[in-house]
Amino acid sequence: MPPDADIVVVGAGIVGIATARALAGYAGKALLLEQFELGHAHGSSHGTSRIFRLNYPDERFVRLALAADSAWRELEAERGERLIDRVGSLDLGPVAIETSRALAACGVRSETLSADEVRERWPLLLEAGETAVFQPDGGVTYADRAYKALLAGALEGGGLEVRTSTPVRSLSLGRGAVQIELDGGVLTARAVVVVAGAWAPELLAPVGIDLAVVPTRETVVYVDVPEAGTIPALIDYGRLPSPSEGGARAGLAGYALAAPGQGLKAGLHHSGPAVVPGSTAEPDEFIAAWTREWVASRYERAGERLGADTCLYTNTADDEFVLERHGRVVVGSACSGHGFKFAPLVGRTLAALAREAAD
Ligand SMILES: Cc1cc2nc3c(=O)[nH]c(=O)nc-3n(C[C@H](O)[C@H](O)[C@H](O)COP(=O)(O)OP(=O)(O)OC[C@H]3O[C@@H](n4cnc5c(N)ncnc54)[C@H](O)[C@@H]3O)c2cc1C
Structure with a gap:
């Protein structure tokens, strides 16, 4: 019996959608399965904005971000729509120096600015002696539009079927095919791409793949900052004010970016607790208050808090991505809180691995 599909993609977050997009034009049958509705808010990909930046202290990531940049520009040209607002990206703190070196080594333009020079350009608060690196091609990805x-x-490419409210219960390996257990029965496929975000480890363990990731629930706050959209996307590796109450939890860096219609979106990178995916939780009030304090310490015109939300990070130990093929099973885990910007590139890599696996 022929399999039900050539390639099945499990998970319709940004990485699954990008993989399906990269399979457009594929001669075989591709099927995308999502346990919730498209665009739901239980995983990692919801919301209106994400930082796009070339700014990385590691040259490898600068080069990957450059390749992702080209992929986004191609998508913008194809759809006739702006998906990234290139308001620039600004890094503060000691890592910024390494970032400017890595950018220069990759031939990417950037400016190193003093505290005064930053304050002349944007309503930001820096202390004398602090430096910043500004890179003009970065900015804000309109996440929902992207x-x-x-x-x-993906849909216009033809040959793709999307099924929502369709949780995959388990995977097993058969002769020449992967069996995919759904609530209503079992599907077979030549290859499966597991891009299930925080849920991936439990799907992969029974087929002998140990995906070493830890999901955390991160809290973001929205703050009223006039003309937030004119200020570069900010990463602050410098000083995080001590939280005014309670015991400190480690947030590696503060970050903030405009969120269209919602003011300034801000968070403390890697500050959230480890969680089991699927568990529901309200924003962590302690982290939300600490984040608001950080915003007030950096934004001259920081106003009231407008709201808060949560989102899952799926973290590897070193923030690297997992893009692997294990026979007929392809695994894509591209998060650790910085994967959105790479999605069109990662999608192409996973689609190529899936084609190979289905042959
Ligand atoms: C607060 C926050 C801020 C971030 N900021 C940035 C940023 O500024 N810049 C940046 O580049 N990145 C950022 N990221 C990271 C980026 O959003 C993620 O890397 C990206 O969204 C990961 O997408 P994903 O498709 O891997 O995961 P998800 O979006 O979680 O998608 C996985 C999908 O698989 C589905 N699924 C799981 N199990 C099953 C199953 N058994 N059957 C069917 N479907 C299943 C889920 O329902 C889900 O839809 C941020 C993330 C968070 C949480």
Whole structure:
């Protein structure tokens, strides 16, 4: 019996959608399965904005971000729509120096600015002696629009079926096919791509793949900052004010970016607790208050808190991504809180691995 599909993609977060987009034009049958609705808020990919930046202290990531940049620009040209607002990205603190070196080594333009020079350009608060690195090609990805643009491209390519409210209960390996257990029965496929975010380890363990990731629930706050959209996306490796109450938890860096219609979105990178995916939780009030304090310490015109939300990180120990093929099973885990910007690139890599696996 022929399999039900050639390639099944499990998970319709930004990485799954980008993989489906990269499979457009594939001669075989591709099927995308999602346990919830498209665009749901239980995983990692929801919301209106994500930082896009070339700024990384590691040259490898600068080069990957450059390749992702080209992929986003191609998508923008294809859809006739702006998906990244290139307001620039600004890094503060000691890591910024390494970042400017890595950018220069990759031939990427950037400016090192003094505290005064930053204050002349934007309503930000820096102390004398602090330095910043500004890179003008970075900015804010319109996350929800980017998701829809990739989805439209995937559907227009033909040959793709999308099934929502369809949780995959388990995977098993058969002769020449992967069996995919759903609530209503079992599907077979030549290859499966598991891009299930925080849920991936439990799907992969029974087929002998140990995905060493730890999901955490991160809290973000929205703050009223006038003209937030004119200020570069900010990463602050410098000083995080001590939280005014309670015991400190480690947030490696503060970050903030405009969120269209919602003011300034801000968070403390890697500050959230480890969680079991699927568990529901309200924003962590302690982290939300600490984040608001950090915003007030950096933004001259920081106003009231407008809201808060949560989102899952799926963390590897070193923030690297997992993009691997194990026979007929392809694994894509591209998060650790910085994967959105790479999605079109990662999608192409996973689609290529899936084609190979289905041959
Ligand atoms: C607060 C926050 C801020 C971030 N900021 C940035 C940023 O500024 N810049 C940046 O580049 N990145 C950022 N990221 C990271 C980025 O958002 C993630 O890397 C990206 O969204 C990961 O997408 P994903 O598709 O891997 O995971 P997800 O979006 O979680 O998608 C996985 C999907 O698989 C589905 N699924 C799981 N199990 C099953 C199953 N058994 N059957 C069917 N479907 C299943 C889930 O329902 C889900 O839809 C941030 C993340 C968070 C949480």
